[in-house]
Amino acid sequence: MGRAFEYRKAAKMKRWAGMAKAFTKVGREINIAIREGGADPDYNPRLRLAINNAKAVNMPKANVDAAIKRATDKDMSAYEEVTFEGYGPHGIAIFIEATSDNNNRTVASIRHAFSKYGGAMGTTGSVDFMFNRRGQFIVKQEDLAGKDVEELELELIDSGLDRIETDEDETSFYTSFEDFAGFGPELEKLGINVSKAELVRLPTHTKKLSDEEVEEVYVLIEKLEEDDDVASVFHTLDDSEEGV
Template identity: 50%
Template sequence: MGRIFEVRKATMFARWDKMAKQFTRIGKEIAIAVKAGGPDPSTNSALRRCIQNAKGVNMPKDRVEAAIKRAQGKEMENYEEIVYEGYAPHGVAVMVETATDNPTRTVANLRNIFKKGDGVLGNSGSVGFLFNRMGEFKVKKEGIDLEELELDLIDYGLEEIGEDEEGNIIIRTPYEEFGHMSKALEDKGITPISAELIRIPTTTTHLNEEQSKDVLELVDKLEQDEDVQKVYYNLS
């Protein structure tokens, strides 16, 4: 019984940690969106997207409103979005998206994490060519015919459409078509669960279980850093 309790407690804390990280990430995205386009989601599409994503991870409404209000304050940090590139162990390419108010701190932390994980932080452009930047929308399937939706969205930059393991519809577009697809879904009365710009590897690296563990441990350390928003890698 004691062992079961410990496992459940560890799982619960892991879930809380993940949720806290998601809330922090979206809070920074809200701050950046408000600074760039103002606090009104009806006229700020980036902020509107942040609010949709907040709902997708069950971020409380009052926390979203507080983040918007805080972003309007003069004392609010000015976050800079910087992408870092490098290699994990065994030649796996890694891209790290950050939002930071102190790039000197961020690059020092990331360099240290890569080094301790037997990886290396590279220069800009060192692995970026191994990833395609795309827009990804997650939509609830209820009441939607997948084939009909696919035909409707072809003219708005649709590149891929399918379902994830939870039964949601996943829509992907080229980076430059992200805005067109967002507007198309809005015009059709479809509110995405989430709408994000992601990076898809063009080639993947196959490793054995032990080698994969080395890579994933480094990725986990990177994701825990307070300045890191997202981590992408080309491990298959």
């Protein structure tokens, strides 16, 4: 009974920590979006996407409003988008996107994680060429009910659609980096509700490892993701279940 209670308590704490991390990430997205394009989502596509992402992680409206207010406060320290590159264990390339108000702190933290968990922090451009930057719009399958995906593909090609990937629960629409900002409104015109939209970095190739080696890589990735400044971690590890 005691162990079960402790397990549930630990699971709840982990969920809360994950929620706090998601809220922090969205808050910084809102901050950067407002600094770049103003506080009116009707005229700021990036802010509109950030607000939509807030809904996707169940961020309360009061928290969203507070984040917008903080972002428009002239006294608030401005966050900057920064990136880091390096290699994890077994030659896995890793690209990190972060938002920071203290770059020295963030650099030290990232370098420490690489060093402690079997990786090596690289210089700018050392692994960037191994990734393609794409826009990703995730739509839940129930929000596509009654729509033909092949027809949607034809309709959206002129709007910058790169490709569509579908699984049991979601469909992802990918665009080029340049078409990212304008693609969301095109989906809105078609009555498609986007559950999440973000810029991602897709590896041009991946590397397969043994189960034991995969665990070593994930230890580093998890430690990087735990950093409050880190927004996203991309890698070239092939973590599919087939062919191991």
